[in-house]
Every structure is written in C-alpha cells, then in structure tokens.
Amino acid sequence: xxxxxxxxxxxxxxxxxxxxxxxxxxxxxxxxxxxxxxxxxxxxxxxxxxxxxxxxxxxxxxxxxxxxxxxxxxxxxxxxxxxxxxxxxxxxxxxxxxxxxxxxxxxxxxxxxxxxxxxxxxxxxxxxxxxxxxxxxxxxxxxxxxxxxxxxxxxxxxxxxxxxxxxxxxxxxxxxxxxxxxxxxxxxxxxxxxxxxxxxxxxxxxxxxxxxxxxxxxxxxxxxxxxxxxxxxxxxxxxxxxxxxxxxxxxxxxxxxxxxxxxxxxxxxxxxxxxxxxxxxxxxxxxxxxxxxxxxxxxxxxxxxxxxxxxxxxxxxxxxxxxxxxxxxxxxxxxxxxxxxxxxxxxxxxxxxxxxxxxxxxxxxxxxxxxxxxxxxxxxxxxxxxxxxxxxxxxxxxxxxxxxxxxxxxxxxxxxxxxxxxxxxxxxxxxxxxxxxxxxxxxxxxxxxxxxxxxxxx
Amino acid sequence: xxxxxxxxxxxxxxxxxxxxxxxxxxxxxxxxxxxxxxxxxxxxxxxxxxxxxxxxxxxxxxxxxxxxxxxxxxxxxxxxxxxxxxxxxxxxxxxxxxxxxxxxxxx
Numbered sequence: 001x002x003x004x005x006x007x008x009x010x011x012x013x014x015x016x017x018x019x020x021x022x023x024x025x026x027x028x029x030x031x032x033x034x035x036x037x038x039x040x041x042x043x044x045x046x047x048x049x050x051x052x053x054x055x056x057x058x059x060x061x062x063x064x065x066x067x068x069x070x071x072x073x074x075x076x077x078x079x080x081x082x083x084x085x086x087x088x089x090x091x092x093x094x095x096x097x098x099x100x101x102x103x104x105x106x107x108x109x110x111x112x113x114x115x116x117x118x119x120x121x122x123x124x125x126x127x128x129x130x131x132x133x134x135x136x137x138x139x140x141x142x143x144x145x146x147x148x149x150x151x152x153x154x155x156x157x158x159x160x161x162x163x164x165x166x167x168x169x170x171x172x173x174x175x176x177x178x179x180x181x182x183x184x185x186x187x188x189x190x191x192x193x194x195x196x197x198x199x200x201x202x203x204x205x206x207x208x209x210x211x212x213x214x215x216x217x218x219x220x221x222x223x224x225x226x227x228x229x230x231x232x233x234x235x236x237x238x239x240x241x242x243x244x245x246x247x248x249x250x251x252x253x254x255x256x257x258x259x260x261x262x263x264x265x266x267x268x269x270x271x272x273x274x275x276x277x278x279x280x281x282x283x284x285x286x287x288x289x290x291x292x293x294x295x296x297x298x299x300x301x302x303x304x305x306x307x308x309x310x311x312x313x314x315x316x317x318x319x320x321x322x323x324x325x326x327x328x329x330x331x332x333x334x335x336x337x338x339x340x341x342x343x344x345x346x347x348x349x350x351x352x353x354x355x356x357x358x359x360x361x362x363x364x365x366x367x368x369x370x371x372x373x374x375x376x377x378x379x380x381x382x383x384x385x386x387x388x389x390x391x392x393x394x395x396x397x398x399x400x401x402x403x404x405x406x407x408x409x410x411x412x413x414x415x416x417x418x419x420x421x422x423x424x425x426x427x428x429x430x431x432x433x434x435x436x437x438x439x440x441x442x443x444x445x446x447x448x449x450x451x452x453x454x455x456x457x458x
Numbered sequence: 459x460x461x462x463x464x465x466x467x468x469x470x471x472x473x474x475x476x477x478x479x480x481x482x483x484x485x486x487x488x489x490x491x492x493x494x495x496x497x498x499x500x501x502x503x504x505x506x507x508x509x510x511x512x513x514x515x516x517x518x519x520x521x522x523x524x525x526x527x528x529x530x531x532x533x534x535x536x537x538x539x540x541x542x543x544x545x546x547x548x549x550x551x552x553x554x555x556x557x558x559x560x561x562x563x564x565x
C-alpha cells in the first residue's frame with residue numbers, strides 16, 4: 001500500500017482566506033493530494049434557506065486559485081467538498097465556473113473536472129416519506145413531518161466518500177463536491193489508494209479543520225496528513241505551529257458532541273482506542289482507529305426554510321430604576337405590539353445585553369445586571385413592510401413604557417438610531433435527519449468534463 | 459481552600475456541535491490537574507445543570523477524554539442555531555459561567 005500525503009490549507013474554504021506561506025511550504029513537500037472542505041452549518045440557516053454563500057466570492061476565488069495552480073503544477077488531484085458553504089447545486093455550479101475561469105485566465109493545460117450534486121428536491125423527499133420510509137431525526141428530533149418539509153426551501157444530503165472515490169476512479173484531476181462530510185473528502189483520497197477505512201477516515205478527521213489541530217492557535221494555516229501502514233501522521237506546515245498529542249486529541253473532540261465517534265454516510269469512525277504518539281516536534285501519529293459499517297446505509301439531510309422578513313433595532317438604558325425593572329419595560333412593549341398586530345402571525349425577540357444577552361435563561365448572573373443595558377429588538381413578519389412597522393412599534397414602545405416611580409419622565413430608553421434596520425430573512429433549520437439509501441452514490445449524481453476544451457467527456 | 463476552574467484549565471470553550479447542540483470542552487495541560495478536577499465532583503452532569511439552570515436531560519453527553527486531558531459535555535439547544543433571536547449562532551460564548559466553578563485544592 002502506497003504511503004500518501006495530503007495537504008489541507010483551510011478548514012472552511014471561503015470563510016476567510018488561506019495563509020499563503022504555510023500553503024506554499026505544504027506544496028513544497030510534494031503532496032499527493034490538495035484538499036479542503038468549504039462547508040459548514042455554523043453559518044446558520046440563512047445561506048441554505050436562501051441559496052446564498054456566507055462569504056464574498058473574492059475569498060472563495062483566492063483559495064481556489066491558489067489550490068488549482070499548485071495542484072496542476074504538481075499534477076496531483078485537488079478536491080473540494082461542500083462547495084460555497086452549503087453545497088447546493090448553485091454553489092457547485094459557481095465553483096465549477098470559477099475553476100473554468102481560473103484555468104482559462106492562466107491558460108492551463110487541459111484537465112478533467114469532476115463534480116457532483118447533493119441537493120434534493122422537496123417532492124423527492126416527500127415521495128420517500130409517503131412510501132413509508134422513516135426520515136429519522138438526529139439530536140433528539142422526531143421523525144420528519146410534512147409540516148416541517150413544507151417549511152423547507154432547500155435540502156442537501158451529506159455525501160460520504162463514495163462520489164469522490166467514483167470521480168477519482170474516473171480520472172478527475174479536480175473535484176468539486178456538493179454537501180459532504182468533512183472527513184470523507186480526505187478519506188476518499190486514501191481509500192482510492194487502497195487504504196483501509198479505519199485509517200482513511202481518521203486521516204480525514206484530523207485534516208478537515210486544517211491548523212485547528214495544531215498549536216499555538218492560528219486558523220487558515222496548512223497542515224499535512226500522511227497515511228501509511230504505520231498509522232496517520234499529522235504535521236503543521238507553519239514553522240510557528242506544532243501538532244502535539246494535546247492539540248491533535250483536542251481537535252478530535254472539536255465541535256462534536258462526542259469525542260469517540262464520528263458518523264458519516266455508511267458508518268462510524270470509532271476513536272475510543274486511539275493511541276497518540278509524538279513523532280517529532282511538529283508531527284503526531286495516531287493509531288488504533290476503527291471504522292464500523294452500518295447495516296443500513298443512512299445519509300444525513302440538512303434542510304432550512306425562510307420564515308419571514310426581519311428587521312432589528314437598538315435601545316440603551318442607563319437609569320438604575322429602569323434597569324431593575326427592565327422586564328416590565330419589555331412587557332409594555334410586547335403588549336403594545338399585541339394591541340397593534342394581534343397574538344400570532346409574527347415573532348418579536350428582545351435581547352438584553354448587560355443582563356443575559358448571550359446566555360438568556362442559562363445565565364447564572366441574570367439577577368446582577370450591569371450599570372447600563374442594550375436591548376436589541378428583532379421583528380419577523382411575512383412582508384418587509386409589516387416587519388419594519390412591527391419592529392419599530394416594539395422599539396418605540398420601549399421609550400414610552402409606563403414604569404411606576406421612574407424619575408426620568410421624558411423618555412425611558414436611549415436610541416443610537418431612531419429607526420429599525422433590515423436584517424437577513426428569518427430562517428430556521430427545519431431538517432436535521434437521516435434517510436436510508438441503497439448505496440453511497442444514490443443521491444449524488446456525478447459529472448466529468450474536460451477543462452481546456454470544455455466538451456463533455458462522460 | 460478552593461481555586462477557580464479558570465486558574466487551572468488551559469482551555470475552556472463552547473461551540474456548536476451540529477445545529478441542535480452546543481458542546482463544551484474543559485482542557486488541562488497537567489495530567490494531575492485533569493485527574494484532580496475530574497475526580498473532585500465539581501464538574502458533573504448535575505453541577506452543570508444547576509449552574510446553567512437547566513434540566514439534566516438537556517445534557518446529552520458528558521465524557522472524560524483522557525488523551526486530551528479534557529472533560530466534555532453537550533447541551534441541547536431550545537431552538538436550532540441561527541433561529542431569529544438566537545444571540546449566539548456559533549455557540550461560542552456559552553462557556554463563561556464555567557470559569558468561576560470552585561475546585562477544592564488538592565491535598
């Protein structure tokens with residue numbers, strides 16, 4: 001089995017640009033693959049619900065150009081997963097277009113560009129549901145119901161390694177993936193080279209967030225993963241950073257509920273018996289990971305829907321009496337909103353910074369407010385006109401709240417702006433579920449084109 | 459005598475784990491500090507539920523992770539991340555109350 005080396009320059013391509021120095025150091029180490037994940041659900045439900053990206057196209061182009069130029073120069077495959085934050089079809093098409101534009105601009109020699117889609121039509125999911133297939137909930141959610149499906153505007157399925165492996169076998173030099181598990185992007189390269197899933201997914205798990213597995217803390221720096229029969233080695237490419245046992249093990253549990261298990265389409269990576277060993281100052285070796293296949297392959301679905309238009313406004317409070325009775329101020333505002341807009345058909349949210357603005361009801365110190373407070377008001381309604389009036393009503397009525405014994409009778413709050421501002425639409429994660437599939441390619445149609453001549457090859 | 463967790467731990471952090479959970483990590487440099495806090499009983503499902511004023515059944519995972527010298531737990535959100543009114547879309551500032559947890563000095 002051939003030892004292979006993969007470099008990853010960015011844990012979320014596009015969210016902030018990669019650091020070129022450590023990337024070039026990684027390229028100089030002559031990797032066999034250059035790969036990065038471009039997706040995240042950290043950006044909230046708005047990008048998926050509205051089919052947009054969370055970051056400027058210029059940042060996405062910057063990283064894709066660095067990676068493409070290096071990969072073509074070394075003549076090694078470049079792999080991107082979860083194009084454009086969400087991995088919807090429009091994001092895959094956009095990344096394919098960017099790759100074609102960069103190739104043309106630099107006059108690159110012809111190469112094969114593979115891509116696959118992950119987006120599911122709502123009616124496709126409905127048909128599966130109505131045929132009796134359970135769309136099971138994750139993280140305590142119930143089985144998917146039609147009401148949730150009806151509230152969904154875009155759905156993506158989370159690919160495992162299969163569509164990447166399929167495209168590598170077809171000879172793709174560059175792969176743009178729809179929504180995919182972070183670890184699968186890298187695992188696919190190892191599996192394609194004959195490595196076991198036990199170590200391949202461990203390699204992916206370690207590489208997926210780039211330098212987040214290194215110390216000292218510093219994002220967007222390149223790391224290199226090496227997979228061989230001896231295990232998986234992870235090395236920091238920035239001379240200031242090291243991959244230590246503590247930093248690598250610490251990363252294994254990063255943004256996961258459980259540090260021992262990582263679920264992907266088709267199975268679970270079990271890290272319970274992992275052994276970590278410091279190989280040199282900047283490299284840690286991991287052994288002992290296992291991959292267990294599920295009896296029935298299930299694929300994770302992510303869905304998000306737009307619920308309404310949203311406005312927000314700000315108000316400040318300095319009077320200690322008003323601070324002590326701020327809930328009464330909010331109650332007044334809420335009552336005035338109800339008087340104007342009724343009981344339902346909208347949402348109004350008040351956040352009280354200086355008291356419990358960040359933790360809400362989980363704040364242990366909410367009975368000890370600061371000497372000044374900031375209240376943000378978010379109003380959600382079906383149209384922009386109603387959302388604006390709703391939010392302005394809630395904001396203005398903070399000013400007019402009738403608080404017994406208040407000394408200041410000329411206005412109860414301060415306004416940095418006497419207006420409300422339009423925000424992104426109010427959206428929600430409507431689907432966090434899994435669906436049974438017959439195999440790992442079923443939901444992920446693949447395509448292969450020649451870049452340079454631009455006619456279809458398959 | 460007691461110490462505060464913030465004075466012993468190297469890292470105290472919180473972050474989304476998917477769209478419905480926030481996960482918390484408390485990581486130590488010294489193995490002795492990790493084992494002391496782990497075995498002291500000040501950081502448990504019960505103490506965390508009391509600190510945040512939530513029911514224990516919202517804590518979905520609570521594990522000691524020896525290779526990273528870490529204590530880790532996860533809390534279910536009431537509404538998924540980024541819903542209107544969610545003030546911490548990344549879940550990145552929910553850890554702060556853990557810093558003041560009092561830990562008895564080792565013998």
